[in-house]
Amino acid sequence: MDAAPLTHDARPAGPPAPAARAGAAWRRATGPFVRWFARRHLSWPGLLGALLGLTAAMTPSLLPRPTLYLGVIAGVGAAVGYAVGVGVAWVLHRAGLPLPPARFRNRAWQVLAWLGPVLAVVVVAVGAAWQDDVRALVGQPRQTSSAVIVGVLALAVGLGLIAAARVLVRLSRRVARLLGRWIPARAASVAGVLLVTLLVYWLAAGVLFRVVVDVSDSVYSGTNAGTDEGVEPVTSPLRSGSPDSLVTWDSLGRQGRTFVAGGPTVAQVDTVAGPVTGATAVEPIRVYAGLDSAGTARERADLAVAELERTGAFDRAVLVVAGATGTGWTEPQQLAALEYLWSGDTAVATVQYSFLPSWLSFLVDAERATDAGRELFDAVHARWSALPEDDRPLLISYGLSLGSFAAQAPFGSVGDLTTRVDGALYVGTPNFTPLWGTLTTGRDPGSPEWQPVVDDGTSVRFGSGAEDLGSPDAGWDAPRVAYLQHASDPVVWWSWDLLTQQPDWLAEPRGPDVSGRVRWFPVITFLQVTVDQFFGVSVPDGHGHNYASQVVGAWADVTDPPGWTADDLTDLQTLIDETLTLPTLPGASVG
Template sequence: MSAVVETSSRPFALARTVALPRVGTSAAVSAMTMASLAPGLLPRTATMQAVVTGVFVALGLSVGRVVRGSDAVRLVGVVVGLLGVSWAFVAADRWQDGLRAAMGAPLLGPGYWVQVWAGAGVVVLALYGVVKLLGATARTLGPALLVAVTVAATAVGVPALVDWRTSSYGAANSFVDPDVHRPLSVAPAAWERLGAEGRKFLGGRPTRSSVRVYAGISSAPDLASRVALAIRELEQSGGLTRSNIVVAIPTGSGWIDANAVTGFERRFHDDVAIVGVQYSYAPSWATFLFGRRAAQDSASAVVQAVAERIASLPHPPNLYVYGQSLGAIGGSHAVRGVATCGTLWAGPPAGAVERGSATVLANSSDPVIRWSPRLLYAPPDLSGARPDAPAPQWLPVVSFLQTAVDLLAALDAPAGHGHRYAVDQGTAMPGC
């Protein structure tokens, strides 16, 4: 009888010897690890997955130290946690390979998960070190002095960070790509003021009879001047003699998707003029959060000016409006009360555009069409989205976090997946 008791109690003696983690820690770390591996919308690099898992695990470690539990409960917690994480690991591997197969991307190799776990460990250690440093600083300085130092550092650091990001956006807008060549019809000084995206738009043009017009944010001092410049360029370049005019509302950075432009030229057999006016050079996410009004004002001004100009012609060309992402928000706002032959929105942010008679292109794998605070507690509205890859089941909070992570790589997917759309942005434009 004593031998049986001794044998049966051995696991719990081991638990006391090894000093297993608290049951709350096991539960929290396991749950957060599983959440970090939950299905997403897009293929994820090992580095990105390592950061996500590392941050989630660190959060689990910080909140899971409340519940202690007996030795037996701790052991059970560790075993259950390991089983759950193992299942999540296998499921994540299959899910990622399923996404890659659907999108024509290479499947995961054997080193992928090694990089993930190693990278996650580095992230956890780094965050642990930061927390320990802050704790030591608080003990040294005292709570009151620590708060004062934090406030002062924030007051100095945040404006400096904003200035640095603004200058970096400006540098990106000023970048001159040596592979993009200036058309002979564009003067050197005007070429410099177009900005990086404007130069891509005009310089990427093949030899064809379509017309492209672009006013960069540095091309004129204010919105009214930029719109007037675009109208003059449209007149001088012969754009008003084309049968069709497309007002393309750029994204926040000033980008007009080359796939859409190619699609318009195919759709209208080159009998088209495409005009765009830049309103920002910040990334679309920044403009979406802090400068959405600029997109709407610019789009309204351009559409209204073009509509009024062509209305004065004996044989007005057909007017179309196109926008992708943030450009879709601006375009949706601009066409109110304006007669158009057709409108098309590609990848519009969730619930941000009025569909009406517009053609809407939305990939089911596009995180932009899904992400909103509502995703925390309710599944996304995917009416009108076209299935292009396996779709994850909605989970409260987890789906919101996973979709937020996918936003960072939304443009890295092949055309036709994620936030990357193909030439059907142009060819699908409805007619009059």
């Protein structure tokens, strides 16, 4: 006969062994934590994934993140990790992998209940400290990020997202049960998930996004109608919006009014450039057509060409077709640098295609940016091409940020570009720009993505500054095309591919202002670089999306102005750096 099971009363008397006592104490200590997790039906694999996701999210990215954003990204990373952990466990379960023994599972819960919070605290503290390493690389002072605030935010955001995901899971199950009345259970489960996913997508990409766009339209349309402080209507006939202009002052928009009223005066240009070139300074021409100046991109382009003809721009030494950013903004230091280099014998034309910030304009108005860039350049080029070859200004294509995307839109290849322009300068080009992508992908073997070499630099050169472009005399044939881009510029390196692919700029030797601790993680790195874009201009010049301190040499390389020595260029760059934002001048003093 088999022995009866050993009951509690039938166990041998005597004190428990030391190991048993330690085990009992461990279970009593961990019991409250395990019960807390169990009551919330949290997944052990999910929590392990959350810890790994938190660790990935706390690693550095291209730019230092403020405490608030650091905490939010950490929470999102934890939630993503939790979802991955739950998903992996579900797949293994569906594949028939047996569960570990109950004793093993209990012990695993006890270890995670104690060790997990400790590791999370360490990860948050170390990750917050790592932000100072990034600050040092981009020239920012050290600044303590509050690990406590980061931890609290990460916990709140992570739990909130997990709770929201659970609501969606329950909703999909209810939908599946409803559909199960008419279709097989397995098909109903799949259909439930798909329907809820489509609902979420519709709410996020349809309703919520439309609300964001509508609110932004309302806010930024009002901003576009305003005028920056100190900007007065221009009176010079060489500026759009003047009494002689075909474009009215009111139709220019905020950024257009700032553009035409800004820049150095003739006296300022003469003081700086006169001793260098010996030439008498003239007033630079600035032409602009705002969204309200004409109804379509083609009409605004034609209006800009008419303005160029009216002002005598085709008789100038240099004619720049410039792409504007989403709001219609153009970088004042970069255009002023060109005007100084050529003693004011320049004309710059651009048009507005949106009044939204570039990040939102890309989502809403990317096609409008492409149309604006193509229509403006084609219209100017057609008029320029009708001039005698020996009596044309240098035709230069230029753009910054989303303006660089717009400025490159007319060109299908580098050959197309170099046969239609006398030079080009593109600054902080977004990753999604087709021409930039073609050149970067086809770079010479051994050159890194953050500073590629294309065909030994014979026509196109990339650099963080003019010093990286190399000497124009060293095999750089005209027309010269220059790309300025920083290794730490998130606008340049943001891409949808970051969701699933490690980029070359992280796989290869990285740039001098990118931390060696930056690692690629699926989804996480995409979120980090997305957030970095909001702080691209908050770091010191020469890093991130700030390029004002690198433009003088680049303009000199591309356009080859007469009379300027290396020392002269350094002095001009110092002037640009010291003035930071050049004064916005009232119309009466222009010229």
